[in-house]
Amino acid sequence: MLMKGPTRSTLIALKCTRCGATYPPDKAMNVCPRCGGVLYPVYDLEKARESFTRSELARRHWSLGIWRYEELLPVGDWSYVVFLGEGSTPLLHAARLGEKLGLRNLYIKDESMNPTGTFKARGMAVAVSRLWELGVRRLGLPSAGNAAAALAAYASRAGVEAHIFIPRSTPKSMVAEVRGYGARLEVAGESIADAARRLDEVASERGLFVMTTMREPYRVEGKKTMGLEIVEQLGWRTPDVVVYPTGGGTGLLGIWKGLGELSAMGLIEGSMPRMVAVQSSGCAPVVEAYRRGSDHVEPWPSPHTIAAGLRVPKPYADYLILDVIRRSGGTAIAVEDSEIVAAAKEVARYVGVLPCPEGAATLAALKRLVDEGWVDRDETIVLLNTGTGLKYLDVLHL
Structure with missing residues (x-):
């Protein structure tokens, strides 16, 4: 654990990028239920400005990685932050x-x-952390390799299930990496689109939260x-x-x-x-x-x-x-x-x-x-x- 207690997150809502509808951020959501648009987290930037300053960031050690920017990230409590050293790259x-x-x-x-x-580590660190905080324990992802490895690693760190659906063309080294982290793996079709369709078919039955690219916030x-x-x-x-x-x-x-x-x-x-x-x-x-x-x-x-x-x-x-x-x-x-x-x-x-x-x-x-x-x-x-x-x-x- 990097720190204890609440973070300085200023998350206030999820907003649809297509129709503009807003939703409370306290439930795990995929896309806008009204129009299917991509949901973006929205922050109280005025509140964030109180502590998110150039001088304050200069005092935060780069060893914190992406979590140096806690005001503009959606996780509300440090106990749910899943950290493997992501971010602070040269x-x-x-x-x-x-x-x-x-x-x-x-x-x-x-x-x-x-x-x-x-770079997939950055996205999975935040997504797994926030979904863990929201009570999600079973995650499903279609991937051509690198996202699968990142999800498998962060799910392992958090102690949640990762169900990965990959196309046949996925490099063998990446398949081995995913298996090494203990994820559940299924080969589905020739492309990532085929893998995504397979995940959609079984997600409800298996109780999986779908983490397809840009279909979660x-x-x-x-x-x-x-x-x-x-x-x-x-x-x-x-x-x-x-x-x-x-x-x-x-x-x-x-x-x-x-x-x-x-x-x-x-x-x-x-x-x-x-x-x-x-x-x-x-x-x-x-x-x-x-x-x-x-x-x-x-x-x-x-x-x-x-x-x-x-x-x-x-x-x-x-x-x-x-x-x-x-x-x-x-x-x-x-x-x-x-x-x-x-x-x-x-x-x-x-x-x-x-x-x-x-x-x-x-x-x-x-x-x-x-x-x-x-x-x-x-x-x-x-x-x-x-x-x-x-x-x-x-x-x-x-």
Whole structure:
């Protein structure tokens, strides 16, 4: 236990991002019962401002990880915080790589330093903690691998059940990791969409709380701490551009939500960043919808890519992802698997970080943006490496 007693959480409601309906936050909910929209936690930012200040945060040790930001997280009592050391990952100035690309202020947020090796730890830490606090003891999740490992680890830590549904294409190393944490595992279909359908079929019968991406309100809260950390690590300045690998979209949406809350509290300098969503050409529903000018995606047929986290044929929060890209003045780019492999080698050799394929995809996309003149050499650009490449040695062919 990090501390004792109540946290400083200022959570006051859950709000539907589609119809605007609000709900008390004291019951475990999935999506808006009126319209099926994504629910976001809402905080009393005026109250949060009393203790959530630059000077106060400077006094909080980085060893607290994401829980340094307790005012803007939904857990109300420290006894329910499930902590494995998540958060406080480095923001690396990629000077040599930036020089190669002609960029002076290129950074990589290295999420491979998290428990279970990926950014998924942030979301699961918050979701498992909050659901445990609300009395939920049986959790169900469809996953292509990394989210499964994170849920299995945090469920094990909390002593709650994790039921994981994975597609057949899930890497064997990740399957072994999930089993190692003691989760109950079921292989279902060829894609994460197939796994999600199987979970939906059995959830009620087995008494499972469904944790499908963006169909519960709390994983996004853990992911938003990436944005809070980035701004704090940049001296409370926002980057000009954030390049994010986008499957289900929780990370991209979380960063945007977190920065919006900081902005509303008057804590950041500069405008909101342009958000770039990166997908694989073998599964690019968001990119296609963005190009069409649509506010929703069409399911991608036969998704295939070495980046398992990008193999999401139809993200549930499609309307939110597309809105953030457009409102921020950002863009969406699809890259080839061959570009991903080449970019992974480049990051490893110029930065000293072995990225996961999803993280490497951000460099492949950035190179396109540089060639097109979409970014300026003096802009501050942050690439998100969402996990370690050590889990993908069989596909990166280093």
